Amino acid sequence: MMFGATVACDKVEFRIWAPKLEQLSVEVNGSKVELRRDEAGIFCGTAKSKAGDRYCYLIGERRLPDPVSRFLPEGVHGHTEIVDPEAFIWSDESWTGLSFHEYIIYELHIGTFSPEGTFDGVIKKLDHLHSLGVTAIEIMPVSAFPGERNWGYDGVSLYAVQASYGGPEGLKRLVNAAHRAGLAVVLDVVYNHLGAEGNYLREFGPYFTDRYHTVWGDAINYDGEDSQQVRKYVIENALHWIREYHVDALRLDAIQAIYDSSKTHIIKELARDVQEFARGANRRIALIAESDQNDRSLILPTSEGGFGLDAVWSDDFHHSVHTYLTKENRGYYQDYGEPEKIVKALNEGFVFQGQHYRFWRASRGSSTEGIPLPRHVFCIQNHDQVGNRCTGERLGHVVPRGAAKAAAALLLLAPETPLLFMGEEYAEPAPFQFFTDYGDKNLQQAVIDGRKKEFEDFAWEETPNPQDPETFKRSKLTWKIDEKMFAWYRELLNLRRKFVTHSSRTCRARLTHGEIVLEVPAQNAEIVIRVRFPGSGKAAETTEAHEEVLLRSDENGYQTLILKCQRVSQAASKPTQAAAD
Numbered sequence: 001m002m003f004g005a006t007v008a009c010d011k012v013e014f015r016i017w018a019p020k021l022e023q024l025s026v027e028v029n030g031s032k033v034e035l036r037r038d039e040a041g042i043f044c045g046t047a048k049s050k051a052g053d054r055y056c057y058l059i060g061e062r063r064l065p066d067p068v069s070r071f072l073p074e075g076v077h078g079h080t081e082i083v084d085p086e087a088f089i090w091s092d093e094s095w096t097g098l099s100f101h102e103y104i105i106y107e108l109h110i111g112t113f114s115p116e117g118t119f120d121g122v123i124k125k126l127d128h129l130h131s132l133g134v135t136a137i138e139i140m141p142v143s144a145f146p147g148e149r150n151w152g153y154d155g156v157s158l159y160a161v162q163a164s165y166g167g168p169e170g171l172k173r174l175v176n177a178a179h180r181a182g183l184a185v186v187l188d189v190v191y192n193h194l195g196a197e198g199n200y201l202r203e204f205g206p207y208f209t210d211r212y213h214t215v216w217g218d219a220i221n222y223d224g225e226d227s228q229q230v231r232k233y234v235i236e237n238a239l240h241w242i243r244e245y246h247v248d249a250l251r252l253d254a255i256q257a258i259y260d261s262s263k264t265h266i267i268k269e270l271a272r273d274v275q276e277f278a279r280g281a282n283r284r285i286a287l288i289a290e291s292d293q294n295d296r297s298l299i300l301p302t303s304e305g306g307f308g309l310d311a312v313w314s315d316d317f318h319h320s321v322h323t324y325l326t327k328e329n330r331g332y333y334q335d336y337g338e339p340e341k342i343v344k345a346l347n348e349g350f351v352f353q354g355q356h357y358r359f360w361r362a363s364r365g366s367s368t369e370g371i372p373l374p375r376h377v378f379c380i381q382n383h384d385q386v387g388n389r390c391t392g393e394r395l396g397h398v399v400p401r402g403a404a405k406a407a408a409a410l411l412l413l414a415p416e417t418p419l420l421f422m423g424e425e426y427a428e429p430a431p432f433q434f435f436t437d438y439g440d441k442n443l444q445q446a447v448i449d450g451r452k453k454e455f456e457d458f459a460w461e462e463t464p465n466p467q468d469p470e471t472f473k474r475s476k477l478t479w480k481i482d483e484k485m486f487a488w489y490r491e492l493l494n495l496r497r498k499f500v501t502h503s504s505r506t507c508r509a510r511l512t513h514g515e516i517v518l519e520v521p522a523q524n525a526e527i528v529i530r531v532r533f534p535g536s537g538k539a540a541e542t543t544e545a546h547e548e549v550l551l552r553s554d555e556n557g558y559q560t561l562i563l564k565c566q567r568v569s570q571a572a573s574k575p576t577q578a579a580a581d
Contacts, residue, residue: 027058156196268308275308532561
């Protein structure tokens with residue numbers, strides 16, 4: 001890394017960008033060392049020290065952690081521990097990553113996924129994930145946050161791995177074990193804001209700007225005075241996770257809140273540098289955007305004026321399925337509810353492609369013409385859509401079992417890239433609620449009040465207290481596995497790997513007499529998914545001799561039928577989108 005503490009033989013070099021300061025010293029194991037400042041505001045110096053020692057920077061009487069801490073074992077207000085990044089012994093030398101078209105993503109939260117709530121706890125469950133048939137785990141943010149309970153989006157030290165999860169060594173053990181199990185690792189990172197408690201970057205330099213504002217905190221200074229070092233700080237962080245922790249992909253949180261009017265947007269520059277590293281290291285690295293804008297430019301190649309990212313979360317499929325099954329119509333759900341929108345999402349990725357969006361009272365989205373369908377990440381549950389409900393109910397808590405199975409079939413056999421949320425595959429009974437562990441009393445009350453205000457449009461019941469430890473405990477997976485639901489998911493994923501993953505990744509979806517029909521071309525065959533809803537009559541199992549029933553479900557009035565057809569129909573031979581690279 002350009003900055004931080006670098007171990008060299010029996011000494012450690014300290015480098016920090018702190019243009020706001022004229023003098024700065026570092027305290028290592030109780031001994032003070034004055035640092036030298038250059039004209040750019042970069043301080044450096046060395047001290048006789050080693051990995052495992054702890055240090056802090058002295059600003060007057062204040063002792064502050066390093067903005068480029070690798071480890072904060074005492075929490076975000078405490079001393080930084082020196083880490084030797086070369087000490088860990090990796091055993092994934094033969095792993096070069098997966099092609100993105102192979103990704104079947106499983107999103108999880110380290111603190112609630114296992115009883116231990118640690119990286120090592122996840123390792124113990126990798127056999128379950130391998131048996132399920134997913135190919136990648138997506139880890140919610142692990143940068144150091146205040147306290148021990150948090151979704152991770154309140155991180156304040158981008159380079160430090162959360163201590164309560166197991167710190168740097170724990171994360172490396174998990175990535176190493178995942179690669180040995182054949183699983184790629186996606187890390188969720190937040191570059192639109194930093195959390196409020198334990199955020200000391202302002203003391204050192206102009207990391208933030210008042211030109212823009214986000215709903216979560218001050219916007220990061222990507223285009224103002226002295227922004228060049230801030231940009232390097234963020235881009236180097238992305239490379240840090242890929243290079244030092246061997247992660248295979250980054251999910252870039254809420255890109256619409258990353259404000260940058262520079263000639264080259266920070267995300268485009270980040271993507272360029274990541275791709276350059278991947279080529280040099282002979283690794284396959286993916287960048288996945290989260291955005292609610294339905295913005296095609298994110299996933300267009302740079303040669304066509306785009307950002308060059310590999311994929312984008314496309315919420316329209318989730319919203320269309322959820323509202324049709326639940327009949328909920330508050331907040332952003334007011335723009336969905338018709339089965340035709342499920343069909344459009346399947347065929348085109350985005351539902352809204354420039355049309356009026358009532359929730360915004362403005363137009364939303366752009367055309368998906370020419371965009372390969374696998375560049376859209378679909379889900380029927382994720383941390384946002386579950387956790388941002390009043391009491392964190394999962395889809396299976398609010399719709400009949402047959403409806404959940406039908407939704408899973410459409411998700412897992414569509415050509416788009418599927419994402420599952422932890423526990424979804426076995427009908428986990430525990431909710432996933434919003435939780436925090438702030439020490440600052442003003443922040444404690446602010447987050448409680450903020451949650452109430454955020455969801456007043458939905459007219460839901462009283463929101464659980466995020467600060468109450470019981471809210472976190474309720475959100476931990478129980479691992480009470482519904483074997484029949486798990487078998488359904490496992491068989492769907494088996495069919496996906498067999499027929500969809502290496503197909504043309506195109507489809508034709510249509511609505512016929514109340515039945516959603518999804519046709520997916522496969523080699524020398526066609527997979528047809530037929531979903532019939534209550535009140536639509538009973539679907540015939542087969543209509544032609546060449547149709548083979550692969551899987552079926554008939555529960556609660558929801559009928560799901562999956563067929564293999566030996567002859568591809570003329571209509572389906574004209575795909576709706578170009579295949580992925």
